Amino acid sequence: MDKLHYRSRYSLTKLMIWFVIFVLCFYAFKLSACYFSSENSRRILRSGTNWDSLVTLSAKPRDPNNGFSVLVTGAAGFVGSHVSLALKKRGDGVVGIDNFNKYYDPSLKRARTDMLERAGIFVVEADINDSELLERLLSVVQFSHVMHLAAQAGVRYAMKNPASYVHSNLAGLINILEACKSANPQPAVVWASSSSVYGLNSKVPFSEKDRTDQPASLYAATKKAGEEIAHSYNHIYGLSITGLRFFTVYGPWGRPDMAYFSFTKDILKRKKITIFKGPNNGYVARDFTYIDDIVSGCLAALDTAEKSTGSGGKKLGPAQLRVFNLGNTSPVPVTELVSILEKLLKMKARKDVLPMPSNGDVMFTHANISSAQRELGYKPTTELKVGLMKFVKWYLDYYVHSKKNIAW
Numbered sequence: 001m002d003k004l005h006y007r008s009r010y011s012l013t014k015l016m017i018w019f020v021i022f023v024l025c026f027y028a029f030k031l032s033a034c035y036f037s038s039e040n041s042r043r044i045l046r047s048g049t050n051w052d053s054l055v056t057l058s059a060k061p062r063d064p065n066n067g068f069s070v071l072v073t074g075a076a077g078f079v080g081s082h083v084s085l086a087l088k089k090r091g092d093g094v095v096g097i098d099n100f101n102k103y104y105d106p107s108l109k110r111a112r113t114d115m116l117e118r119a120g121i122f123v124v125e126a127d128i129n130d131s132e133l134l135e136r137l138l139s140v141v142q143f144s145h146v147m148h149l150a151a152q153a154g155v156r157y158a159m160k161n162p163a164s165y166v167h168s169n170l171a172g173l174i175n176i177l178e179a180c181k182s183a184n185p186q187p188a189v190v191w192a193s194s195s196s197v198y199g200l201n202s203k204v205p206f207s208e209k210d211r212t213d214q215p216a217s218l219y220a221a222t223k224k225a226g227e228e229i230a231h232s233y234n235h236i237y238g239l240s241i242t243g244l245r246f247f248t249v250y251g252p253w254g255r256p257d258m259a260y261f262s263f264t265k266d267i268l269k270r271k272k273i274t275i276f277k278g279p280n281n282g283y284v285a286r287d288f289t290y291i292d293d294i295v296s297g298c299l300a301a302l303d304t305a306e307k308s309t310g311s312g313g314k315k316l317g318p319a320q321l322r323v324f325n326l327g328n329t330s331p332v333p334v335t336e337l338v339s340i341l342e343k344l345l346k347m348k349a350r351k352d353v354l355p356m357p358s359n360g361d362v363m364f365t366h367a368n369i370s371s372a373q374r375e376l377g378y379k380p381t382t383e384l385k386v387g388l389m390k391f392v393k394w395y396l397d398y399y400v401h402s403k404k405n406i407a408w
């Protein structure tokens, strides 16, 4: 009897142990599934069938016979996220890449990426200097285009962290072009240059034919160098390359380091803002350009880009090389920007007006867009007042109504 009792207790314990093992295995499996999904797969998986199929699926256009496969660098950034969504919306396949650096609040970049993922866009978390990864990406997918928007932005920050500009805007750009020139077929490249290349040029409005050999900041110098680097890759390898000189882009989901964004934050917090003025009380002005207009220009540049002519690193014929201003053609003084924000926020700004320090800023920018108009059909339509209204609405929804912390 005792023996029987002992045996049944023994098998019950065994059963319990197996049950616990089963439950543990089940949760371990669930955990690993979570781990290798979404954000983690972006971060950890760089190769293997799962990664390959995520990338391939994301790159597939809705209509395989009539759509692009675009690799968007800086996809979690301001312009990158907007361009990625617009491409996906019209049926193109999009794969993003971003290093989620801490130049400004990375949680904003994560929130933009969540939006991209909801739209079916896979974003690889990696630096554009990772040549092995780029080579792998371009071998898994035959991208028709690379929209290169990853960069170290900001004019004044270049005095604080010059190395980050060399890393992203020079080494990173070269790494992208190296990967593109070696791909077979080579994708066409469209990339972000900047209005800052005009530097101390005083002839207005700025035309693509004007001199760009007097950059006022290291940021501008790296963008100008980028244009020359693009020339050499076009010349040697037959890469089709289009540079877009963006003029102070603003709008919803924008960059917290930019004046319109930080002024909004500080006005709401009743903190003082600093407004720079020029010599003899001269005003400082920018050709502020709304994000939707910039997106239209980017898409038109992709649509009109000719194919690269080279193959696997060898040039087979001359290829397209272009550069366009994408501005708004109507500069607005920074003081006027502040007045519009005050009206929209229904609050007075506390202002310090100071002489512009020697920080790399230029006094004004003003785009001549006739070339983009002619070749791309580019036609900006958003007045600063209207664009800022949309920005303020987004800002209040995103930060104030949802009580999100602003971590910058």
Ligand SMILES: O=C(O)[C@H]1O[C@H](OP(=O)(O)OP(=O)(O)OC[C@H]2O[C@@H](n3ccc(=O)[nH]c3=O)[C@H](O)[C@@H]2O)[C@H](O)[C@@H](O)[C@@H]1O
Pocket (backbone or CB within 6 Å): 153, 154, 155, 193, 194, 195, 196, 246, 247, 248, 249, 257, 258, 259, 260, 273, 274, 275, 276, 284, 285, 286, 334, 361, 362
């Ligand atoms: O067009 C461009 O190429 C460049 O546009 C912007 O650069 P920036 O025009 O300097 O834009 P903000 O940093 O938003 O500054 C706008 C204006 O506000 C002024 N400002 C800025 C900050 C501040 O505290 N006070 C102030 O008066 C600046 O002097 C400037 O005139 C972007 O930050 C660059 O990344 C981009 O390449």
